[in-house]
Amino acid sequence: xxxxxxxxxxxxxxxxxxxxxxxxxxxxxxxxxxxxxxxxxxxxxxxxxxxxxxxxxxxxxxxxxxxxxxxxxxxxxxxxxxxxxxxxxxxxxxxxxxxxxxxxxxxxxxxxxxxxxxxxxxxxxxxxxxxxxxxxxxxxxxxxxxxxxxxxxxxxxxxxxxxxxxxxxxxxxxxxxxxxxxxxxxxxxxxxxxxxxxxxxxxxxxxxxxxxxxxxxxxxxxxxxxxxxxxxxxxxxxxxxxxxxxxxxxxxxxxxxxxxxxxxxxxxxxxxxxxxxxxxxxxxxxxxxxxxxxxxxxxxxxxxxxxxxxxxxxxxxxxxxxxxxxxxxxxxxxxxxxxxxxxxxxxxxxxxxxxxxxxxxxxxxxxxxxxxxxxxxxxxxxxxxxxxxxxxxxxxxxxxxxxxxxxxxxxxxxxxxxxxxxxxxxxxxxxxxxxxxxxxxxxxxxxxxxxxxxxxxxxxx
Amino acid sequence: xxxxxxxxxxxxxxxxxxxxxxxxxxxxxxxxxxxxxxxxxxxxxxxxxxxxxxxxxxxxxxxxxxxxxxxxxxxxxxxxxxxxxxxxxxxxxxxxxxxxxxxxxxxxxxxxxxxxxxxxxxxxxxxxxxxxxxxxxxxxxxxxxxxxxxxxxxxxxxxxxxxxxxxxxxxxxxxxxxxxxxxxxxxxxxxxxxxxxxxxxxxxxxxxxxxxxxxxxxxxxxxxxxxxxxxxxxxxxxxxxxxxxxxxxxxxxxxxxxxxxxxxxxxxxxxxxxxxxxxxxxxxxxxxxxxxxxxxxxxxxxxxxxxxxxxxxxxxxxxxxxxxxxxxxxxxxxxxxxxxxxxxxxxxxxxxxxxxxxxxxxxxxxxxxxxxxxxxxxxxxxxxxxxxxxxxxxxxxxxxxxxxxxxxxxxxxxxxxxxxxxxxxxxxxxxxxxxxxxxxxxxxxxxxxxxxxxxxxxxxx
Numbered sequence: 035x036x037x038x039x040x041x042x043x044x045x046x047x048x049x050x051x052x053x054x055x056x057x058x059x060x061x062x063x064x065x066x067x068x069x070x071x072x073x074x075x076x077x078x079x080x081x082x083x084x085x086x087x088x089x090x091x092x093x094x095x096x097x098x099x100x101x102x103x104x105x106x107x108x109x110x111x112x113x114x115x116x117x118x119x120x121x122x123x124x125x126x127x128x129x130x131x132x133x134x135x136x137x138x139x140x141x142x143x144x145x146x147x148x149x150x151x152x153x154x155x156x157x158x159x160x161x162x163x164x165x166x167x168x169x170x171x172x173x174x175x176x177x178x179x180x181x182x183x184x185x186x187x188x189x190x191x192x193x194x195x196x197x198x199x200x201x202x203x204x205x206x207x208x209x210x211x212x213x214x215x216x217x218x219x220x221x222x223x224x225x226x227x228x229x230x231x232x233x234x235x236x237x238x239x240x241x242x243x244x245x246x247x248x249x250x251x252x253x254x255x256x257x258x259x260x261x262x263x264x265x266x267x268x269x270x271x272x273x274x275x276x277x278x279x280x281x282x283x284x285x286x287x288x289x290x291x292x293x294x295x296x297x298x299x300x301x302x303x304x305x306x307x308x309x310x311x312x313x314x315x316x317x318x319x320x321x322x323x324x325x326x327x328x329x330x331x332x333x334x335x336x337x338x339x340x341x342x343x344x345x346x347x348x349x350x351x352x353x354x355x356x357x358x359x360x361x362x363x364x365x366x367x368x369x370x371x372x373x374x375x376x377x378x379x380x381x382x383x384x385x386x387x388x389x390x391x392x393x394x395x396x397x398x399x400x401x402x403x404x405x406x407x408x409x410x411x412x413x414x415x416x417x418x419x420x421x422x423x424x425x426x427x428x429x430x431x432x433x434x435x436x437x438x439x440x441x442x443x444x445x446x447x448x449x450x451x452x453x454x455x456x457x458x459x460x461x462x463x464x465x466x467x468x469x470x471x472x473x474x475x476x477x478x479x480x481x482x483x484x485x486x487x488x489x490x491x492x493x494x495x
Numbered sequence: 496x497x498x499x500x501x502x503x504x505x506x507x508x509x510x511x512x513x514x515x516x517x518x519x520x521x522x523x524x525x526x527x528x529x530x531x532x533x534x535x536x537x538x539x540x541x542x543x544x545x546x547x548x549x550x551x552x553x554x555x556x557x558x559x560x561x562x563x564x565x566x567x568x569x570x571x572x573x574x575x576x577x578x579x580x581x582x583x584x585x586x587x588x589x590x591x592x593x594x595x596x597x598x599x600x601x602x603x604x605x606x607x608x609x610x611x612x613x614x615x616x617x618x619x620x621x622x623x624x625x626x627x628x629x630x631x632x633x634x635x636x637x638x639x640x641x642x643x644x645x646x647x648x649x650x651x652x653x654x655x656x657x658x659x660x661x662x663x664x665x666x667x668x669x670x671x672x673x674x675x676x677x678x679x680x681x682x683x684x685x686x687x688x689x690x691x692x693x694x695x696x697x698x699x700x701x702x703x704x705x706x707x708x709x710x711x712x713x714x715x716x717x718x719x720x721x722x723x724x725x726x727x728x729x730x731x732x733x734x735x736x737x738x739x740x741x742x743x744x745x746x747x748x749x750x751x752x753x754x755x756x757x758x759x760x761x762x763x764x765x766x767x768x769x770x771x772x773x774x775x776x777x778x779x780x781x782x783x784x785x786x787x788x789x790x791x792x793x794x795x796x797x798x799x800x801x802x803x804x805x806x807x808x809x810x811x812x813x814x815x816x817x818x819x820x821x822x823x824x825x826x827x828x829x830x831x832x833x834x835x836x837x838x839x840x841x842x843x844x845x846x847x848x849x850x851x852x853x854x855x856x857x858x859x860x861x862x863x864x865x866x867x868x869x870x871x872x873x874x875x876x877x878x879x880x881x882x883x884x885x886x887x888x889x890x891x892x893x894x895x896x897x898x899x900x901x902x903x904x905x906x907x908x909x910x911x912x913x914x915x916x917x918x919x920x921x922x923x924x925x926x927x928x929x930x931x932x933x934x935x936x937x938x939x940x941x942x943x944x945x946x947x948x949x950x951x952x953x954x955x956x
Contacts, residue, residue, distance in 0.1 A: 037544060037608045037832045040596050043537035045609055048623070051533035067890045069867045069897025072512035076504035076642050077538065077598075077628060078558075083498060097539075100559045100583075100594055102632040108584045119580050122561075123569045133561055135501050137538075147498045148506055157914030159900060162509070167538060171563035181537050194900035196883070318883040321891070371498045406530045422657070422779040429528045430782070436530025439620060439655035453618030 042172070042180030049455075052402040054183075054389060057212065058165055061185055061383055064208045065163040068200050070187050073162040075144040078135040085128055085136075087143050087370065094126050095171045097180075098133035137169040141186045142367065142380070149190055150371040158191030158376075177386065188380030190368065195308055198344045198363065199315030201381045202328060205348050205359060208383070210324045213397050214358075216351035217326035222334040223309055224341050224362070226292060229302020230278055234271045243267075243275070248335035250279065278332060285313065285330040292332060305343075312344055340364045346381065353391045358384045404455040407494050408474075410437035410462065411447040417462040424460070424472065424487055433494050451477065458494065503633070503641030510916070513863040515644075515850060518673065519626055522646055522844055525669045526624040529661050531648050534623040536605040539596040546589055546597075548604050548831065555587050556632045558641075559594035598630040602647045603828065603841070610651055611832040619652030619837075638847065649841030651829065656769055659805045659824065660776030662842045663789060666809055666820060669844070671785045674858050675819075677812035678787035683795040684770055685802050685823070687753065690763020691739050695732045704728075704736070709796035711740065739793060746774065746791040753793060766804070773805055801825045807842065814852045819845045865916040868955050869935075871898035871923065872908040878923040885921070885933065885948055894955050912938065919955065 039045060046054060084096055118129040138144055141164045165185045172178055189197050202219060209217045231240040242265040246258045262272050281291045289306055296302035309330060336345045343363030361381030368376045392398055410421045421437050428435040438447045451459045461473040472490050475482050485493060500506060507515060545557055565576060579590040599605055602625045626646045633639055650658050663680060670678045692701040703726040707719050723733050742752045750767055757763035770791060797806045804824030822842030829837045853859055871882045882898050889896040899908045912920045922934040933951050936943050946954060
């Protein structure tokens with residue numbers, strides 16, 4: 035049998051892991067700088083915790099874990115088990131009898147579940163970040179995996195727009211540190227979208243309007259107009275929505291234009307005020323060296339339904355690629371588990387897409403190629419003890435060092451060093467051994483020098 | 496519904512995550528120092544990759560993932576699916592038809608699978624480390640979880656005993672850095688155990704002898720003797736085994752005694768030579784400040800069957816606790832997947848037990864309690880802008896800082912600061928605002944000082 039891995043999953047080889055860790059650590063350090071605390075939840079949740087939280091399609095895409103030892107229950111419960119099995123086979127159905135547990139589908143629902151379970155111990159506002167894999171039984175395709183990492187920061191228990199501003203600052207600072215160019219963070223408010231629906235007299239069709247607007251990038255205005263017509267909106271309403279979508283100019287010009295367009299909606303006015311405050315707080319936090327920009331974009335809708343306030347989305351103009359991050363405020367996430375009235379706001383980084391952007395633009399630091407700085411070649415059995423002494427001295431000063439652990443031809447050892455991508459090779463032949471020195475070869479430049487151990491440590495530090 | 500998590504799984508709250516990360520990062524840095532490279536494999540493997548690799552009991556404890564969309568196949572394949580279902584129900588049976596995928600049970604088999612799949616791209620010897628969760632449907636109990644982390648370093652493709660020595664050095668250095676006292680690393684060789692079986696004329700009973708010796712700690716010599724009798728060994732043989740187990744003295748005295756006891760076995764002599772060489776290489780790598788010890792212990796057997804050479808196990812005398820790490824050399828791990836003749840050696844760190852030891856002895860650095868160094872209290876709405884400026888200045892110098900994001904009573908904000916475990920609180924009331932200063936309170940000592948922002952940065956750096 036030729037070994038393989040499940041479709042839509044990946045092995046991460048050493049250089050992949052290093053690059054991914056570089057992204058995750060950079061973002062993690064920014065989260066910590068802003069007072070966010072790490073949380074980790076189990077890979078498996080109770081099936082009931084997840085079901086019904088992601089829509090019908092989501093329910094189907096959750097990976098369910100078969101209960102172990104079903105045969106031990108067959109004497110007592112055979113009919114019931116068979117009945118459940120038939121349900122699983124006959125229709126899309128998730129059985130809490132056969133599959134008590136399921137794999138985490140995102141980090142948001144486990145977070146809400148955690149907050150509700152620990153509500154009496156937590157200090158609110160509770161700011162947490164979480165970086166863990168999630169699993170979805172989606173059809174795999176380019177850039178879509180069945181196991182992938184999410185990277186979220188959320189704060190619950192505070193209505194202050196300072197939170198929105200800090201999350202905006204986190205986006206700008208993280209992408210600044212990752213050196214991703216052309217970063218643009220779009221910002222809007224669900225309250226303004228709700229105000230639009232209100233003003234055109236169709237608060238009942240808020241979701242239809244939001245979903246249609248969300249497709250603007252993909253299907254253009256004509257497509258949106260067509261969809262709105264199909265949803266039963268009049269030509270006058272559609273013209274008004276067109277007006278809404280066409281607002282342009284500077285951020286302040288846009289906000290002022292929207293203020294008068296949706297003058298009659300208190301909800302919209304509140305949304306505009308919240309955007310202004312968020313932008314104001316953010317302008318205090320923003321550093322001049324962050325070259326990214328913040329753009330008020332009323333066409334931004336964000337597909338997911340639970341947002342109720344400010345919404346954001348990050349993209350880069352440097353590469354053709356969808357959004358690499360997004361988030362927003364939600365008013366009642368923990369309400370799903372019985373804890374009402376806790377408002378939250380959060381953002382997410384799209385790690386896989388950020389990886390692709392950075393790979394395409396060559397943004398990863400060169401030293402990530404190998405963790406090992408120098409490889410000793412064993413040219414002479416007699417040099418083993420000496421090599422181990424040198425290795426130990428290098429590691430003592432924190433320099434990752436390794437040796438080819440057995441005698442082999444020089445070419446074979448050099449080929450190994452090349453494959454390992456080590457920047458330096460240290461050679462101890464019989465001459466070097468006799469003179470107490472080491473020949474150091476710079477692999478990129480092809481240059482060589484003869485050094486004693488003190489000089490070697492200095493050269494590699 | 497009151498939310499809960501599956502039995503045997505855990506949420507890791509912020510301070511738990513920090514402590515666990517402290518252990519993992521310390522070990523990871525040591526792995527890197529010794530030239531080991533990070534690898535990550537998918538959480539789900541094909542069922543067939545895992546089945547039959549962990550014995551019958553292991554097969555039963557593997558978590559299997561139910562295929563999604565079984566109902567879509569029911570028209571074409573209903574009989575076959577029902578047949579498989581009946582097998583699952585009737586006996587311990589794992590169905591590749593119903594459950595193509597399963598959760599990783601350890602890190603060793605996925606590593607072997609990875610090496611075989613990538614054999615043409617890898618540079619051998621391939622040194623990898625891997626720190627990821629694994630899942631087992633074991634009955635949960637104190638210290639035994641259904642989801643837990645493993646932390647392994649292995650090298651394949653080299654017979655050199657320098658590898659053994661380096662892995663010993665990794666253990667000693669990692670526990671030295673973690674400051675765990677009373678560390679003792681036991682070392683033995685499966686070849687010596689094989690030599691014992693050979694000398695008593697029972698090479699056929701090597702597994703029985705190994706398994707019995709492995710229980711010495713738990714059931715004492717009488718228990719072992721009883722078990723050996725039950726396995727059909729004669730009194731003379733058992734007496735000889737007793738002699739074997741009673742060898743004591745310094746490491747060199749033990750090796751010399753064993754050399755003569757098992758003089759007639761070439762295998763045993765080879766095992767003794769390998770121990771001597773490993774210990775010799777290790778003595779060159781070992782630093783005097785590592786207070787841990789290395790002990791030749793012929794009673795060490797290690798339950799698992801795939802070891803063929805040097806075996807090791809780590810414990811601490813400072814706490815009553817089982818082994819906190821172990822490993823050894825295996826000759827043919829990748830042979831399971833068709834790649835023969837690749838020898839490997841590896842060690843594993845028992846993260847959960849190390850955590851418990853360190854918690855019990857209070858070994859975690861105090862600053863892990865909170866990642867946030869200072870929390871600003873918002874005593875006056877007018878001070879918001881000023882607080883944001885200060886926050887931004889602190890974060891610029893790399894100091895994790897946060898603020899209570901809305902106006903609230905002083906007591907409420909202080910209670911929050913206490914719950915968050917922040918070491919310092921910064922207060923900007925109207926006086927401070929007027930004078931351009933900040934009141935800094937040291938939470939542990941209860942002391943206060945009045946500083947400007949430059950002094951504040953200095954005080955917290």
